[in-house]
Amino acid sequence: MEIIFTSGYNLDDDEITKGKGHRSDILLMDNHGNYYELNFVTINRLQSDLNYNLSIGKKYFTDICLIVLEEATKEQIISCVQDLYSFNYFKRFMPIENIEPNKNWVRIVLDQ
Numbered sequence: 001m002e003i004i005f006t007s008g009y010n011l012d013d014d015e016i017t018k019g020k021g022h023r024s025d026i027l028l029m030d031n032h033g034n035y036y037e038l039n040f041v042t043i044n045r046l047q048s049d050l051n052y053n054l055s056i057g058k059k060y061f062t063d064i065c066l067i068v069l070e071e072a073t074k075e076q077i078i079s080c081v082q083d084l085y086s087f088n089y090f091k092r093f094m095p096i097e098n099i100e101p102n103k104n105w106v107r108i109v110l111d112q
Contacts, residue, residue: 002029002107003081006097009106018019020044022086023072024063027099028081038081039063040072065093082110 005013007025017023021042028036039048046068050061066083069076084090 001081001085003027003078003110004029006047006102008076008104009036009083017072019031021048021072023077027105028085028090029098030085030090030095035099036090036093037064037096038077039066040069040077040101041066042070042072043068045072053065065090076104078108078110085110096098 002033004027005025006027011086022040022045024039026038026040028038030036041063046051053059053061069080
């Protein structure tokens with residue numbers, strides 16, 4: 001299983017992500033080669049996005065494979081994905097079709 005940062009990963013990304021409260025450039029590749037899009041947000045960002053939607057008349061907020069974390073840092077993302085994978089969480093979702101791997105992706109191989 002691999003976590004893939006499709007926009008790359010730099011040392012200051014955690015600090016930037018803490019300020020934004022979300023990270024949506026992440027894919028999970030399972031042991032069968034299936035890719036899943038993951039979106040990580042903090043509760044503050046989720047509340048902000050919901051408030052924005054309410055202000056424009058939408059009474060909801062949704063995102064693909066939305067996962068709420070205390071902080072959307074690399075360490076918390078890895079820990080969360082490992083935990084969710086152990087409970088077969090991602091089998092509930094359809095894999096993304098026609099993914100073309102990119103040499104600039106940062107891949108983190110995880111043990112199970």
